């Protein structure tokens with residue numbers, strides 16, 4: 687069932703989204719070669735708790751940390767680890783969820799640690815762009831497939847692989863709600879979009895093929911061909927006034 691949020695609920699979603707987005711920025715600002723993925727998680731955890739919120743991921747399905755921190759060919763769900771040290775040129779995906787006064791926010795970014803090369807930067811940029819290309823189609827009366835297909839087309843047009851085994855999702859009182867939001871689809875198909883929907887839209891893009899596998903730890907998702915992977919996610923609300931990006935604190939795309 688898709689839950690439609692009323693104005694009071696949307697206001698709660700905004701608060702949760704803001705804390706989520708701010709926690710991500712705190713993590714970004716802390717990034718430097720030599721720190722561990724556990725250190726990144728601690729920045730996220732401490733920020734969320736300081737706001738009086740709860741990390742959505744901690745204990746979710748048994749996940750042992752507050753952020754998913756995935757490096758290079760790890761796509762998503764990387765488990766923070768004291769022994770995993772970030773080095774110059776790595777790309778790191780940080781996925782954060784915050785639960786505040788009854789609502790969840792969910793957002794992810796891919797950051798380069800220090801300098802990266804042009805090809806890697808393009809992967810990061812196209813992943814972010816595909817989100818914005820998608821939400822251009824997020825209009826009352828459109829179909830979900832209009833959004834999903836736009837995301838997928840932008841990724842494929844740039845020669846990258848779409849991760850199809852994991853998808854975005856509705857979000858609200860629960861971290862994962864209906865509907866599923868794949869990063870591919872067909873225009874004109876799927877549920878009709880209406881005011882009050884809140885979605886976590888999250889393209890996962892591989893430099894090579896979109897095929898992935900899960901490590902024996904049961905969580906970490908990696909690219910099958912060991913190519914690099916990027917992830918970009920925001921929680922968005924569709925209202926009578928258009929699209930609101932609830933987890934975006936600093937503009938990162940020319941509107």
Ligand code: MG
Nearest residue numbers: 781792793794
């Ligand atoms: Mg997420």
Ligand code: MG
Nearest residue numbers: 792886888919
């Ligand atoms: Mg999500």
